Amino acid sequence: MAIRFFEEETPFKLSKRNTHKKWIGEIAKSEGKQISELVFIFCSDEYLHEINLSYLNHDTYTDIITFDHTEKENTLEGEIYISIERVIENATIVGETFERELLRVMSHGVLHLSGYKDKTDQEANLMRKKEEEAIKLFEGVQ
Numbered sequence: 613m614a615i616r617f618f619e620e621e622t623p624f625k626l627s628k629r630n631t632h633k634k635w636i637g638e639i640a641k642s643e644g645k646q647i648s649e650l651v652f653i654f655c656s657d658e659y660l661h662e663i664n665l666s667y668l669n670h671d672t673y674t675d676i677i678t679f680d681h682t683e684k685e686n687t688l689e690g691e692i693y694i695s696i697e698r699v700i701e702n703a704t705i706v707g708e709t710f711e712r713e714l715l716r717v718m719s720h721g722v723l724h725l726s727g728y729k730d731k732t733d734q735e736a737n738l739m740r741k742k743e744e745e746a747i748k749l750f751e752g753v754q
Contacts, residue, residue: 613637613646613647613648614647614648614649614650615632615633615636615637615647615649615650615651615652616649616650616651616652617629617632617651617652617654618651618652618653618654619653619654619655620653620654620655620656620659621655621656621658621659622654622655622656622659622696622697624654624696626652626654628754631750631753631754632718634753635746635749635750635753636650636718636722638749638752638753639719639722639723639726639746639749640688640722640726642745642746642749643723643726643727644686645686645687645688645725645726646686646687646688647687647688647689648682648683648684648687648688648689649681649689649690650688650689650690650691650692650722650725651690651691651692652692652694652718652721653691653692653693653694654694654696655693655694655695655696656695656696656697657673657695657697657698659693659695660673660674660677660693660694660695660698661673663677663693664677667679673695673698674695674698675694675695675698675699675702675717676692676693676694676695676698676717676720676721677692677693678690678691678692678693678721678724678725679691679692679693680724680725682725688722688725688726689725690721690725692718692721692722692725694714694717694718694721699713699714699717700713702717712747715746715747715750716743716746716747719742719743719746719747720739720743722746723739723742723743723746728742
């Protein structure tokens, strides 16, 4: 199992790397998946906006983009790009702490790789439920 974290163009540094790695492994396990390789890239709005334009042809800012590179069934392999600026802003908008919102967004990427979608209201509601379950898992691995 390989989980790596990179901070690009942002002063943000993930402080509990080992705890986060264990937690991400627990999310995968709860979904019946094994992690082959996951790479989390924490970046600026502009960095993620450029990726959104270049690879998805979307001229919008977003908090997360997930690229699925999974080749084998029941494994997770991919890249998860997270805009720290969006996470900070979203946390403020919804009245949440930065740390909890970051957990939500990180779990969101893992859940996408696990097969969950969020395009319809029904899919989005299930995704939110799974994110809450994942956040509770984090509390258990600290």
